[in-house]
Amino acid sequence: MESFWAWFRWLHDATGINLTIFYDSFDRSRFARGFVMTVELSAVCIVLSVLIGIVGAWLQGSRLRLTRHVIYWYIQFFRNTPPLVQLYFFYFGVGSLLTATGVSGSPVPMVSNVTWAIVSLSFFAGAFNVEIFRSGIEAVPGATIEAAESLGFSRLRTYLLIVLPLAFRISMPALNNNLVNLVKTTTLAYAIAVPELLYVSSQIWSDELNVPEMMNALLISYFTLVGFLVYAMHRWERAIRVPGFGV
């Protein structure tokens, strides 16, 4: 392994291509931490946004008009405004209200920037997921549900065994689009100094002055990350596809 890293030092000496993220252990671990942060941010937001989607879709079918209205306006707000504005809204707006008084007497934010990024991005992607799951549930044929009930399934079982699996399959293509978009949107966390991939890269290039190398490393990292997600999701989409059901 050492000789592998050392090769990049040789590359730098020989060609001037300065990939400190390989041969310099400090930069290497910085970059790796940034990468992990991006992956974590993506994973946590994916899970949370899917949960928001499921709960929201359920609430949207609520009998209470107020609940439906709240969900409706939640979706409308997050769908139709730039995610950067949403992030600033949470971080600068809500964040400045949620402060405690620190030891020195100056206000200290109670919620970290990472948390705000997670909250903001999850709500952003969650808004789309609510709509996606709602249409998925509506698309399950009533006859299928009746058939299940006539076979003696309870309502809950029908919901868990028939409606949700079918709704999920129907929602899958739209969900994929949204999650891929979410992963790309995590870069916005840079704007509130969350140490994710873009942010640590900018730190590295300002220390090492190797902007072109870092830019390309960054582009390739995201291309790989998003490419992997697109590929995995499509494989999954195909794997769970039922012939004659869906497109």
Added chain:
Amino acid sequence: MTATPAVDAEPIVVIDDVHKSFGNVEVLKGVSLSVPKGGVVCIIGPSGSGKSTLLRCINGLVPIDQGSIRVASFDVHQLKTDQEKIALRKEVSIVFQQYNLFPHKTALENVMMAPVHVLKEDREEVRERAVALLRKVGLSAKADVYPGELSGGQQQRVAIARSLAMRPEVMLFDEVTAALDPETVKDVLNTIRELALEGMTCMIVTHEMRFARELADVVYFTDGGVIVESGPPAELFDRPVKERTRAFLSQIL
């Protein structure tokens, strides 16, 4: 029409032992036939028997694997340049089951497009001819209407006019009435009948047996990629020799 083709007329379409596979499915398994100039040939057979594929091969839309197809002086599957292909398609024109009009052009423009842009003919002359062709198919009133506003039968007649605008020697019709309402079928068949009686060489794939019987010089019955039986309509329809032909006819008549 005479019951037998004019023996002395020289053949204009000669198909010799044509084979064609899609993947590992052999769709045409050695088809041979010839059509004399001015002759009318009908091809009947169950769906999937390769009738459309045969017509597409004659027009050069689908390459063949083996055998040869000659149309007039062209060896269809030896044509290399665009110029040669254009020359072939001036000679032989195909009308599809689904009309395939260009939806963004009016009926008149559909008819004019190929002569103007492919044959590079004078626009005004083409327009006159196109108007005349639309009149011939009974649609002069619809010249400036878009395909989307025409009925199926009307669209199909525009498609026939569009093919005729290339002044072909041979017309191929691929189940042109199969997608039409019964009442509009008559108009399309009348148009084809007129053409045939004017001496146009026609190869017609059809399920309209009465029409085939009335118009054809020779009827070919195909099944499973081969010609099972052929002959003048009176013989083939009334005294089929092969069991398969009999079975098919008894089903359809």
Added chain:
Amino acid sequence: MSRLRWCDPLPQATDLPVLLPAASRLARSATAERTAGAFRLRLRPAHGVALLALFAIGCGWAEAQVQPGQPSILATLWKWTPVLLRGFLFNLAISAVAMAAGTIVGLFLGFAQISLLLPVRKGAWVTTHFFRNAPWLVLLFYCMFLLPFQVTVFGMTIQIPDWIKATLGLSLPVMANVSEIVRGALQSIPTTQWESAASLAFTRRQTMWMIIFPQCIKRMLPPWMNLYAILTMATVLTSIVGVNEMMSLTRQALSAENRSGLLLAFYSYVLFWFFLYCYPIARWTVRLEARYAVNH
């Protein structure tokens, strides 16, 4: 891609899956969004009203915190409006130039994606998907930091302002998305159209320009306009790389005022301007799409 092999007849479609309207609607929109690379913006008048309400709340909130001797919130906003609007014009300029550049290159890429030459086709595919998979912000950084700040042509030194670089950065994802929109539209034209053009002896080039592409324009216009609206909203990203557009100026204004409680009023005000600009575009898109749906 295989669909466009020259002259191949389309295999007859078999029994189509039967779907409830909701499912096919979702499937259709998912496919459309995947092709366009952007979600559908659906602006309604109610959104404008809601923004105004938010703005009113923000003003009320700020007004409640006005200290004696400070100007009122509306006066403050009025004072900053010329500055903010100059920033907004910047956003619009960036969006227009990025859209134009991205569209021109994207059209070429889209056509290259259905080229009969394998290397051209593959190359265009890779380029398209490389830029589609990269986050917009990363592409923005890429152009900001890697393009030179000045170029020398014939001994003349021309400065490249930041906003031009940012514009180029935004035009890259636009290019990739336009490329997919073009490819999707070209391939959505039934193969029978290619076939009947071939049977009338049109060459491939003629078929493309006279028969296929004209039919595509109608299908490309709605996703293209939607992309433009999304791009316009995305121009606020350039504030992160230091372009003085409306969002940067808003933050500068907020820190210059250094008063608490202005945030909501200012941001909803900014959003309202974006709404005013994007709303007609979104409406027009919907209208075009409906018209297209009726025709087919």
